[in-house]
Amino acid sequence: MTTNRADPILRVVPMPGDINSNGHIFGGWVLSQMDIAGGITAAREAQGPVATVAIDTMKFIAPILLQDIISLYATVERRGRTSLAIRIDVMASRGRDRREVPVTSGLFTFVALDENQRPRPLPEV
Template sequence: MTANDASHQIVSLPAGKMPELRVIPMPADANMYGDVFGGWIMAQVDLAGSIPALRRARGRVATIAVNSFVFKNPVFVGDLLNFYAEVIRVGRTSITVEVEVYAQRMTDAEQTVKVTEATLTYVATDENRQPRMVPALHDTPAA
């Protein structure tokens, strides 16, 4: 198996995890050959990553950095994309999230391949869009 073969390896969806987002790209999201635009995928990754960040921050967050982003395999119109996101670090005002994206190729022989992995950092913000402290895990929201 070559290094290139490894990136096209058929895998399973992560066991015991639920995706934060599932979406099927449509023709408007792709070029004339049916390959989905990288920018469209990046936007979906940002949305998926923001969900656990919002939960952890208990409120508004803003993306402040895309720390890494790797396209491992192409995405095609009609693929069912599964976005898994997990908080991997919490700072004073920031939350770093890792996102993995798997495509289920909706063909006669359904195949699943890992298509993207990324790490993004969000900052918790207040009603004035200024950085605020991320609540401690044991804090309970005010009633």
């Protein structure tokens, strides 16, 4: 897990309705948070609307617990003509000492969209 120590793109707290029968947060809940964080980063890079087109890899490292504070870090890993691969690392701030626990990481691909919802070239860097 290659966590960027810059400010997180998103910070959230799971709610009691996000818990599964094991007392952990649903994987789908964290997946949606990752998609939001990646979308924010991709839209900034694309300077406009984007759509998620793939989740190339996602690895659950540790469970997310109810009282965790979740921080999502996103970095551009690859840049194509119309698409961006965004690495999203998720950390949980846990316990009284607020230790940082890596909980999941994934590589999401987004494509820049034009006004007709078709792929468009990314702006020059």
